[in-house]
Amino acid sequence: MNPIEDIITTIRTLFTKQPNTIYEVRIVYQRYANKVNIFFESYKIGQAKRSQQIGRLDDEYRLQIPALAKQIHEATGLTIRTSD
Template sequence: MNPIEDIITTIQTLFTKQPNTIYEVRIVHQRYANKVNIFFEYYKIGQARRSQQIARLDEAYRLQIPELAKQIHQATRLTVHTSVLLY
């Protein structure tokens, strides 16, 4: 399996439908560490957000973040946020 398939499998394992719970995936480029981190986030309405790191990819994936976000969304139907500046 490639890393993206592993990430999608991990997300599907963590995603348990609970009432009044919001699930999201966040992809963050750490500029100074030269890594791309992927987090699985969830929270119940009115409670604090919980975030769990599910992957840490090399700098080479930075330019693939939009495509990665699209693949994750298509496979899981979860909202995917990215906080990355592509320059």
């Protein structure tokens, strides 16, 4: 499996549909480390956000972040947030 499929599989195992809980995936490019980090975030309404790193990709994926976000969204249906 490629790293993207591994990340999607991890997201599917972490996504456990709880009432009043919001789930999303955040994709962040760390410019000083030259890495793309992917986080799974969840929070219940009125509580603090929990963030868990689920993937770390090399710099070569930096230009593919929009396509990566679209691929993860289509596979999981979750909200994807990106930031540079």
